[in-house]
Amino acid sequence: MTRAGGTSADRRRGSVRVRGGSLQVRVFAGVDPVTARDRYLSETVRGTDRAARREADKVLARLQAQVDGQRSAQSTVSLEYAINEWLSTVEIEDSTRDTYVGYVERTIRPALGQVPISRISTRMLETLYAELRRCRARCGGRSFVVHQVEGQHDCDPSGCHPHVCRPMAASTVRQVHAVISGALSAAVRWDWITTNPARGAQRPRQLPPQPDPPSPSDAARLVDGAFAVDDDWGTLVWLVMTTGMRRGEVCALRWSRIDLDTGVVDVRRSYRLRHGVGTEKDTKTHQMRRIALDTETVVLLTEHKDRCAQRLRELGAELADDMYVFSNSRRFEPTTPCSPHSVSSRYRNLARRLGIDTHIHALRHYSATELLTAGVDLRTVAGRLGHGGGGATTLRVYAAWVAATDRQAAEILGSRMPKRPGRS
Structure with missing residues (x-):
């Protein structure tokens, strides 16, 4: 152990010095790679007697071993x-x-x-x-006042409040x-x-998540209200409700990703706005998925495609596969997708007019809960929603509805069991 009076190299390696009524142990731990300053590990041992000095020797050895083993910060x-x-x-x-x-x-x-x-x-x-x-x-x-204005001011007209x-x-x-x-x-x-x-x-x-999907009656009112505004808007709301697509996914959907002959939609991209600039990106889970469409949805999308083609013909253009399925609602521009924010805002206004407390993402919950309640298996529901983990996320979010289908499964199995003797 080195103490005051040793060589410069010894002092950089480690030292013990008296500070008041205690001993301070310091060991050089190298140069900080970011600040470029010398770093030291240090500990204080109370007292200055012989026992304290023996304890300081042990601390010094331990700190030196820590530096040597490169276990120090x-x-x-x-x-x-x-x-x-x-x-x-x-x-x-x-x-x-x-x-x-x-x-x-x-x-x-x-x-x-x-x-x-x-x-x-x-x-x-x-x-x-x-x-x-x-x-x-x-x-x-x-207790303090939250001032709305800096410097000298009158709090009452400035809107300051406790x-x-x-x-x-x-x-x-x-x-x-x-x-x-x-x-x-x-x-x-x-x-x-x-x-x-x-x-x-x-x-x-x-x-635990607490999804709050609209009731079937409210869902029907929402769809009818959307179609009452215009057919394009009604088709968008219907598609989200029947497929469980996220709002960014439905905004990024192009005609090339819908096969009306086989009734399948291919979800690969999502559209988002950041600082007012729209860009396409991968889906939330960075995975593509294929969602089967029911007959009524295929009919609605076919009619929607015919409407879009007719509008383009009136403008002297033709519908192309790379055009977006749903474009800006204020002006028909199939090369520019709907804004996810405008979809949420428009849906919120629709729900408010109908007196329903809900939001666009709740349609995704509606799709999931209706499928689970109908007895569709968890893995299929997870695949339609684009949940990762083989259904673990779906189970965590919709545990209450999965429990309800488990009850149905129990009743079905019970009804198929052989009758015990003496029971009708």
């Missing part, structure tokens, strides 16, 4: 820096990246952004999650945890830290 960069580096390398959808950046800006950076990743602890993360569940502003129970605690939703806290955990897992792979403290952190329990 390789970086003291902040959590914010680690998250930014992770976001620049991880392969996720642009929309997901935008969502994560929002969590970083609003929640993670103000709370833990400047904390070195080597100091992030499981308890620190669990404390943050608990604070967010009490109040997303992490007010700590304080702070009211609003707990962050459990699902949002789980998303915040996913961002932190993803960045810290990358930091472990990059040898910046040795373990991921987020891995063992408890976060809010994930509540």
Whole structure:
């Protein structure tokens, strides 16, 4: 062990020095690969007597072995820096990246952004999650005024108001945890830290999905209301209801992907808007699927195709296979798909006029629950919806309806069992 007075090389390797009434053990751990600064591992041993010095020798040896075994943290960069580096390398959808950046800006950076990743602890993360569940502003129970204007002003006309605690939703806290955990897992792979403290952190329990599909009577009213607006809009609502396609998938659908002769639609792409710019991408699960169409749906799509062809002929053009099935509702442009946002908005307005509390994605739930209630097997329903995992997602989301079909299966099996003697 070296103490004050040793060589420069010895002091860089490790030293023990008296600090007040304690001994501080320091071991050189190399140069930080990001900040280019010297890094040290250090621990404090209480006391300065002979027993304390023997304990300091043990600590020194342990820290030196930790450095030699390359088990020490390789970086003291902040959590914010680690998250930014992770976001620049991880392969996720642009929309997901935008969502994560929002969590970083609003929640993670103000709370833990400047904390070195080597100091992030499981308890620190669990404390943050608990604070967010009490109040997303992490007010700590304080009372204050939320000012709408900076500088000197009169609060009443400026719209300033007292702070009211609003707990962050459990699902949002789980998303915040996913961002932190993803960045810290990358930091472990990059040898910046040795373990991921987020891995063992408890976060809010994930509540089971609670799909709320429209009733059959409401579904019929919605379809009738859509056709009352115009046939194109009614056909779109009907197709989503009977196939369970996502709104982005139906917007990206082209005539080349519909075989009216065999009654099959080929779902391969999805259309999305990001910052006002529309682009096509893979489906949510990055898998194509083929959905069988019933006879009535084939008839409606055939009539819709004839209408589109007639409109194009009036414009001096011909219908092409690469044109979109559903185009902008305000003007007929089959080379430009419907906006997913406008589809949701138009459907919401339709439901509001009919006095039905629902949204466009609930039609997907309606398709699934009606099939399950009718006794269609889980794997087939999962295939039509484009769920991954061989039906695991379908089972998790629609567990209540699967249980209902299980009851039907039990009754069917019971009715087929041989009658016991003496029973009619």
